[in-house]
Amino acid sequence: MIRSLRLRLQLFHAIILTAAVVVFGAAFYRQLHRSTMGEIDAELLSGARVLEGILRGMPPRAGEEMLGSLPLELPPAMERRRPPPPRDALSPEDERGGGGFERPRLDFPRDRNSRPGHGVEEENREEERSADASPFDSPRLDQARFGPPLPPPYFAIFANEGKMLRRSEPSDVKIAWNSTRRLIDYRNVEGRREVLLRGPREMLIVVGRDVSSEMQRLTSALVQLIAIGASVLCLGLIGGWWLAGKAIRPIQQISCTAEGIDARSLADRIDTATMDSELQSLGMTLNSMLGRIENAFDKQCQFTADASHDLRTPLAVLLSHCELALSRPRSPEEYQTTIVTCQTAAVRMKSLVDGLLLLARSDAGELDLQPTQIDLKDLSTEAIELFRPYASEHQVELNTTGGAASCLADRQAISQVISNLLDNAILYSHEGGMVTISTSCSADSACIAVQDTGPGIPADALPRIFDRFYRVDEARVRQKTKQGQSGSGLGLSICKSIVEAHGGKLTVSSEPNAGTRFEVQLPRSADS
Numbered sequence: 001m002i003r004s005l006r007l008r009l010q011l012f013h014a015i016i017l018t019a020a021v022v023v024f025g026a027a028f029y030r031q032l033h034r035s036t037m038g039e040i041d042a043e044l045l046s047g048a049r050v051l052e053g054i055l056r057g058m059p060p061r062a063g064e065e066m067l068g069s070l071p072l073e074l075p076p077a078m079e080r081r082r083p084p085p086p087r088d089a090l091s092p093e094d095e096r097g098g099g100g101f102e103r104p105r106l107d108f109p110r111d112r113n114s115r116p117g118h119g120v121e122e123e124n125r126e127e128e129r130s131a132d133a134s135p136f137d138s139p140r141l142d143q144a145r146f147g148p149p150l151p152p153p154y155f156a157i158f159a160n161e162g163k164m165l166r167r168s169e170p171s172d173v174k175i176a177w178n179s180t181r182r183l184i185d186y187r188n189v190e191g192r193r194e195v196l197l198r199g200p201r202e203m204l205i206v207v208g209r210d211v212s213s214e215m216q217r218l219t220s221a222l223v224q225l226i227a228i229g230a231s232v233l234c235l236g237l238i239g240g241w242w243l244a245g246k247a248i249r250p251i252q253q254i255s256c257t258a259e260g261i262d263a264r265s266l267a268d269r270i271d272t273a274t275m276d277s278e279l280q281s282l283g284m285t286l287n288s289m290l291g292r293i294e295n296a297f298d299k300q301c302q303f304t305a306d307a308s309h310d311l312r313t314p315l316a317v318l319l320s321h322c323e324l325a326l327s328r329p330r331s332p333e334e335y336q337t338t339i340v341t342c343q344t345a346a347v348r349m350k351s352l353v354d355g356l357l358l359l360a361r362s363d364a365g366e367l368d369l370q371p372t373q374i375d376l377k378d379l380s381t382e383a384i385e386l387f388r389p390y391a392s393e394h395q396v397e398l399n400t401t402g403g404a405a406s407c408l409a410d411r412q413a414i415s416q417v418i419s420n421l422l423d424n425a426i427l428y429s430h431e432g433g434m435v436t437i438s439t440s441c442s443a444d445s446a447c448i449a450v451q452d453t454g455p456g457i458p459a460d461a462l463p464r465i466f467d468r469f470y471r472v473d474e475a476r477v478r479q480k481t482k483q484g485q486s487g488s489g490l491g492l493s494i495c496k497s498i499v500e501a502h503g504g505k506l507t508v509s510s511e512p513n514a515g516t517r518f519e520v521q522l523p524r525s526a527d528s
């Protein structure tokens with residue numbers, strides 16, 4: 001298998017071009033051969049027809065002596081390139097033969113070259129013709145116009161059983177009888193072409209002539225065709241190789257640019273301005289892929305920076321308290337206070353690491369979910385009971401509405417989602433505010449929504465609210481104390497990952513100073 005695109009293109013191109021040149025050349029040569037042979041055959045057949053006409057004109061019992069009155073050689077070869085002179089150019093006497101019956105005249109069309117020894121009539125006609133001839137009508141001029149003279153035709157007349165009745169000069173040409181049953185037949189014999197025509201009384205008329213000059217011309221035409229075809233093929237292949245190189249040059253450019261892109265130059269893009277439309281779309285696709293990779297890489301960098309920053313703070317607290325406690329001997333109460341502070345920092349770190357671990361598992365599609373049939377209404381009631389003390393501490397009223405909403409989901413994971421949302425709703429509500437959990441279900445999904453009457457989320461922050469480590473108002477968040485994995489900006493992204501791992505959707509809608517509503521939609525199980 002050829003791995004080079006350029007070579008493969010060249011190979012296909014070579015196959016197609018060769019096939020086209022061969023087919024065209026073969027068709028051309030075939031046509032040339034057919035027309036040449038057609039001309040020769042027509043010429044020979046016309047001669048044979050003349051002989052047939054003469055034989056038919058003879059009385060039925062005409063003997064061999066009558067056949068013997070036929071001339072021993074055919075008139076000069078048939079004119080193929082020039083029409084015969086008009087018949088009225090000949091005198092009436094010329095039209096007649098002498099003797100008892102009108103002597104048959106082999107009225108072959110005239111050749112361009114006159115040959116001596118064709119009798120008086122012939123000479124008279126020649127004289128008449130030369131009297132009428134234009135000054136340009138000389139044999140030499142004819143030869144220049146029409147090429148060398150054609151070889152003279154010959155004929156033979158055979159009786160039924162193959163007995164030769166009459167044959168023309170030259171007598172050294174071997175003319176064989178043939179038991180053909182066809183009315184007209186053609187054959188090639190030793191560089192000659194012959195027509196076999198069935199005449200009257202089962203006679204066989206054979207007319208032929210040497211066609212080696214035509215065959216030579218055909219051979220030289222074939223050689224020329226092969227030479228032209230080979231040149232066209234060579235030129236085509238060179239052009240094809242050049243074109244294939246030109247066509248794949250932009251691909252080489254693309255791979256060059258792509259090779260040069262690393263983590264530090266992710267903002268580089270492939271220059272598509274000068275590319276052809278097909279490769280331009282490939283370049284643009286790669287550019288948009290590079291854009292997505294750059295985006296993801298930036299997010300990853302930001303995520304790592306945020307994670308280390310969030311871990312550094314409790315670590316710094318932990319270290320500084322340990323150093324302070326160890327700087328001099330302390331009372332048991334002071335040690336206890338230090339240990340409690342360290343524990344709080346460790347709990348915060350643990351919650352952060354747990355959150356990061358959960359997100360990493362979710363990204364890898366390895367969240368360990370144990371789906372069971374659950375009712376979101378039950379979970380909401382449990383969560384309300386759990387958060388009631390916390391809510392009353394913040395002077396926030398808790399409500400629950402809606403009916404049963406069962407679905408197939410991991411109970412613990414969905415409880416974590418509800419707790420996160422409820423925690424945020426209570427935390428960000430004003431004193432005297434109200435948080436409502438409502439449940440509902442449709443044909444294909446079970447829904448739980450947490451709505452508060454808090455300050456809402458600014459419209460420009462809504463698209464990023466589920467991003468990892470994103471916090472709307474860091475100063476405000478830091479002032480508040482939350483339970484669980486709080487204050488890190490991971491809560492909502494964890495909720496979203498869990499819901500999506502169930503095949504559900506987490507959406508948010510918010511109005512400044514009116515409140516925020518988070519809605520979880522989970523696909524219902526078939527039997528729910």
Ligand code: ADP
Pocket residue numbers: 424425428452454455456457465470471472473477485486487488489490491492493516
């Ligand atoms: P955090 O753990 O810091 O609260 P979250 O991912 O839970 O992180 O929330 C991200 C940000 O979304 C918070 O900083 C907060 O500003 C905003 N937010 C979340 N829930 C609400 C809400 N119910 N009302 C107003 N703002 C909210």
